[in-house]
Amino acid sequence: MVARNKLAITGGRVIDPGEEIDQISDVLISNGRIEKITLRTGESKLDGYEVIDATGMIISPGFIDLHTHLRDPGQEWKETITSGTHAAASGGFTTVCAMPNTDPVQDSAGTVEDVIRRSAVDGIVRVLPIGAISVGQRGKQLAPMGELADAGVIGFSDDGNPVEDANLMRQALAYSAEVGLPVINHAEDKKIAGGGVMTAGLVATRLGLAGAPNEAETAMVARDLYLAELTETRLHIPHISTIGSIEVLRSAKDRGVDVTAEVTPHHLTLNEEWVFGLKGEVPSSVGLQSYDTNTRVNPPLRSKADVRALVDALREGVIDIIATDHAPHAATDKVCTYNEAAPGINVLETAFSSVFALVNSKKISLVRLIESLTTRPASILGRDLGRLRKGFPADITLIHPSALWVVDPSTFASKSVNTPLAGVELTGRIVRTIYQGKTVFQSQPEVRKNG
C-alpha cells in the first residue's frame, strides 16, 4: 500500500535558513526530491506516504561538509569511501567534499573519475571530490584545473601542503577564474611554524613541545587574501583558527574580496589546554594523561581567546561555514609520542553535537548553526543543495535536540577512533539521515530527563 517513493516527515520543527523557514511543519518527499513543506497535514492527506513521526525533533536540510578526508584510495586502513560515508551519515551529513591528498593524489581526471565512480557504488551519501592545486600536491606546477573541473571537482586544494610559492598561489587563483571554482589553500607558513606540534604558548612551554605561533597561519591567510584581491578570483580559507586570521578576513570582506572561510567544530570548542589530556582541565603537574595525541591537529588547538573570537566570527558571519576537516588516523598513528603522532581528528560523527553546545550556551543561534552546515556551504558549492525547496534532492537530517549521549569511538561508523572527545557527554543527536529520500542512518538515542 505504501509507495516506497513517497515519504512524509511529520510534526517536527523545520529549520531551513535558505528558505527562511523555522516552524512546526511536515516535509513531503516524492521520488527522492522535496515535494512540499506544509503546516500540519491532515492524516487523510498522507495516504500513500510512508510516515516518519518527527514530533519533538528538528528537521534540517542534510549537512554539507566542505572538508573531509576519506583516505580512499591509498590509506584504506584509516577510512574508505564506504566507512567515511557511513560516518558522514551518522553525523547528519548528506554531502562530503573529499580532499585530494589520496594516493595517488587527485590531480588528474582519471583519479577524480575513479573516486566519483566508486562513490556512486560504495558511498551512501554524496561525495564531491576536490582536485589538487599542484601536480602531486608538490607546489611546483599547476595541476590541470580545466581537466579536473570537467571531471567534476568542486574546488582546488593541496590540503595539508600549503602553497608556499607565492607566485604559484597567484597563478592558481588567476587560472581558476576560468572554471569559476574556489582555491582552498591550507594557510600555514611552515618556516614561521618552525616545526611546532601544537600552538605556541603556556601549555606548549610547560609540556616542552615545540609551539607554532598563530602568526604562521595569519601571515599566509593575509598573503592569500591579497593575492585573491589582486587576481579578483575566489578564495576559500579552510579551518581558520586565529584571531589574526579573523581580522584580516574581516577587513578583506569589507574591501569586497571574493572570499569565504570555514572553521572546524574542534577549533570552535576545544583549546590548547586539551593537550594536557584532561578534557580541558589544567593539572597542577604534567601527568600520565598529558600529551594526548588525539589532540594533535593542524592547525593546532588554539588559546581560549582564539576560540572565543572564532565563535563570535561564526555568529557574525565573518566565518561563513563549519567544515569538519574529518581526518581519520589508525591507532599506530596515535599510540606514540606527541611528536610522532599524525595530525588530525575524527570529527564527522561528533561534529553537530559538539557545536550544538554553543547553541545551548546561547553563543550562537540554532538557525545560524544550521545555516553554516547547509545553505552557506551549498552556496559556496553553487549547487542545488542544502535547502528543503521543492525539487531539490531530499537530503534531510533529523536531530533530537535534548538527547544526551557519551562519545564512544568504538561505536563509530568510521574505521578510526582518533577523537579527544571519547567519554565526553554531548547533548543533541542525529536520529535519522535521509539521502535522496532514502534513510541512510537511524538511531534510537536514549533520552534522560533532567532532574
Next chain:
Amino acid sequence: MAQPSTVSPSHLEQDTIALQPRRHLLDVDDLSASEISNLLDTAEGMLEITARDIRKTPALRGKTIITMFFENSTRTRVSFEQAGKILGADVINITASASSVSKGESLLNTVKTLEAMQIDALVVRHPHSGAPYFISNHIDASVINAGDGTHAHPTQSILDLFTVRAHLGNLSGKRIAIIGDILYSRVARSDIIAFQKMGAEVVVSCPNTLLPDEWELGSILASESGFGGLRLVKSVEEAVDGADVVMPLRIQKERQDAGHLPSLREYSVRWGINSQKMALANDSALLLHPGPMNEGVEISSEVAHGAQSVIEEQVRNGVAVRMAVLYTLCAPGNSVPAFQNGGSSESN
C-alpha cells in the same frame, strides 16, 4: 590547585596517599618539597657509600634495570649505570642505534618487548617531550625520565639541588641565576621548578630568541605559566648580580645555524659567564653547569675550572642522587616515608 586552608584534612589525605609508593619519576613538578628533601637526605647516605673502598651494597640485588638512551649521553647514562651497579642491580644498557629501533621498531613495541623480559625499572632518555609519560602508560616497570626532549630532566635538577644544598645549606631565599638556551633546555625547566619548590628565587636571562614566545624579558611569570615567580631579566649582569648560584646552559651550534644567534662569538661576549660576570655574584656564589660544556662559549675556561666551580662535584653527586632515586623506586619493601605518590599540599 587551591591550597587547603585547614591542616587536618590535608594531613589525613597525605596519610592515605602515603600508602601507595611512587612508581615513576617523570619530573619534579609532582614532587612535594618534603619528598624532594627526603630524596636529598637519602642521597647523602648514598654519597657516603660511593666514597667507600668497596662500593657495593645488596639493596637492589636481583633487580633488573634497563637504561634506554635514544640520544647520546655520557654523564647521565654512565651515572645511572654506576648507581644501579653500586646498589647491586643488574643494569643493561641499550641505545637506539644498536637496538631494533634502528630497524624501525616503534617505541611502543620496543618497550613492550623489554617489559616481557620482566624488568624492574626503565631509565629513558628520548628526544621527544613526553616520551617517558607515554611509556609509563604502557608498562608496569618503574620509569625514570633521564631527559625528554625540551621538557624535563628531573634527576639533573635534584642533583643540582643536592650540590647547592651541600655548600649553602637551606635553599630557601637563595638566588639562582640561569643563563642561556631556555627555549630548548629541559634542565632549565626542571631546575626552575625544583629550586622554586625549595623556596629559592630563580632569575633567567638570555637572548630574546632563546625564550618561549609568551615569556617577556623584564617581567615576572604568573602562576598559570607553571613557573610562577620566575624573573626574566634583560641583561646577564642583572641576573648574576647578587646571585648565590650561577648556571650557564650549554649553547649548541645548531642555534646559530637556525638563526637564533648571530654567532657563538657574539653570544660568548654578551652572555658567556667569565670572571668579570662572576664577580657580580655573591662572594660565596657557586658556579654550576649541567654539562656538557662548550668552554669559551657559554662559560670561560677560567671560571669553569675556578674556585667557585662545583661542576665536577655535580657529576659525582649525580651518582648518589640516581642511587637515591633507584633505591626509592625499586628497593623491595623500601619504606622511605616521604618520597611517596604526589598530590601533596606542599607543592608550590
